[in-house]
Every structure is written in structure tokens, then in C-alpha cells.
Amino acid sequence: MRAAAFVIAIAVDPARREPEDVVPTPPDPSPPTPKPGPEPKAEAEPKAEAASDGGPAPALAEDEALPADAPLAPASQARRRRAVRGLVYVGPGVQVGMLPVQAGLAVGAGLAWPRARLTLGYARWFTTEVQRPGEPPYGAEFAVHAGQLRGGPVLRAGPLELPLQAGLELGALQAVGVGGEPNYAAAALWGAATVGAGLMWAPRAWRGFFAVGLLAEAAFALRRPQFVFEGDREVARVGPAAFRGFLQVEARFP
Numbered sequence: 086m087r088a089a090a091f092v093i094a095i096a097v098d099p100a101r102r103e104p105e106d107v108v109p110t111p112p113d114p115s116p117p118t119p120k121p122g123p124e125p126k127a128e129a130e131p132k133a134e135a136a137s138d139g140g141p142a143p144a145l146a147e148d149e150a151l152p153a154d155a156p157l158a159p160a161s162q163a164r165r166r167r168a169v170r171g172l173v174y175v176g177p178g179v180q181v182g183m184l185p186v187q188a189g190l191a192v193g194a195g196l197a198w199p200r201a202r203l204t205l206g207y208a209r210w211f212t213t214e215v216q217r218p219g220e221p222p223y224g225a226e227f228a229v230h231a232g233q234l235r236g237g238p239v240l241r242a243g244p245l246e247l248p249l250q251a252g253l254e255l256g257a258l259q260a261v262g263v264g265g266e267p268n269y270a271a272a273a274l275w276g277a278a279t280v281g282a283g284l285m286w287a288p289r290a291w292r293g294f295f296a297v298g299l300l301a302e303a304a305f306a307l308r309r310p311q312f313v314f315e316g317d318r319e320v321a322r323v324g325p326a327a328f329r330g331f332l333q334v335e336a337r338f339p
Contacts, residue, residue: 231256
């Protein structure tokens, strides 16, 4: 009878409800829903493995590129520091013409750019005696102190440098009479314009801190003082031009 009643109830009730005395089976418990959280970074492990293997570091992506105002790297700062360098030089020199002296010594300091240089120096032309025939012979001993300012472009080809220089020279020509009684001393101011070229060698083995070379130049007198002995006998007069040569040893820094 219960089975017949159950079949009749199913046929009558469109919702197919079970009889009230039938207890429905409880549903299976479902697993708890995980809470939302940040997604794990899939690239974290591969990057760590690449770094641990000692391989090259991955290149920066476009969004990871350095900003325009980022500080310079140490290598860039070193290149900027070396854009302008200081230098000091020393070397002997010889000259023919203009001044009554032949041998001297030049020292100086300056600044060097990759394509130009500017130097300020001092030249000491050693004492030279000039004799004139007569009864008795007469003459004078001459010496020169001069300041030199030079500058110009520099051409480079590997370890070789070709500085092209123009400058000014201002000095004092000193004379002490010889052969008279008494002998007088005199000094005169003189000046010259110079133009020349050099050939310097700066080998890489010296790491760019030392160089050696030759400098040849022509000098043109801006003032030509004259020296005379008693009785208006001329001893010497500054000539119109001269040729000079210098051997230079340079130290450069930093």
C-alpha cells in the first residue's frame, strides 16, 4: 500500500515531491573555497636559477630601463674626469737667430683636451758671450728669461699626437759688458709671436700618464732692442726671426 500511494503521489504532483515521512539524503560536503590572494610570480624561480648558474644577467625590459636623470656609472664618471687633463713638461731647447743665445731649458704646465691643449711655460736661455774684434776686443754676455703662452688643436693617430700651436712670448734680455773699464750691465724688454708644430708619443704601456716628443717653432720679434758698447759700437741687436727646437717630456694627470 505504501508503494501504491507513493506511485499515485508522483503521478499527481508535477514537482514529484517525496512523501513527508521520507527523509532526503543530506548533500555531500563540498571543499572550502580558497580565499583570493596575489598570484605567484612565475618568473621568480627562473631568474634565481639563471643568477645561481653564473650566466649573464637578463637584459632590462623597456619598462625597467634607467630613467634619463639616473646617476652616471663609475666608468662614465671616469671618462668625464679624463675629458680635461693637467700636464707638466720639461726639456732642453736650442735656437738660431733673433736672440744672441743658443741653448736653454723650458718648463711649464697646462691643460689638455682630447682635441686641443693650452700651456703656460718659462724658458731660460743660458748665458752666451758675444765678442767683437777691436783694440781691445769688446763684447757682452747675454742671457734671457721669458714666459711662454701656447695653444692650439691636437691631431691624434693611435699613440701619436700632432699638436699645432701658436703663442706669445714676453721676456727680458740681460747683457753684461766684457772688455771695457768699467763694464756695465743692461736689460731690455722684448716680445715675440710663435707658431709651430710638435710630434708627441704617448704609448699605451705608460697608461697615458707620460709622453715624449719634439716641438719645432718659428718666432717673430715684436720688439728689437739694440745693445751698444762705449763709442756707439754695436754689440748685438735682436733679429727679426728665429727657429727653435725643443725636446719635451710630459707627465699627465689624472
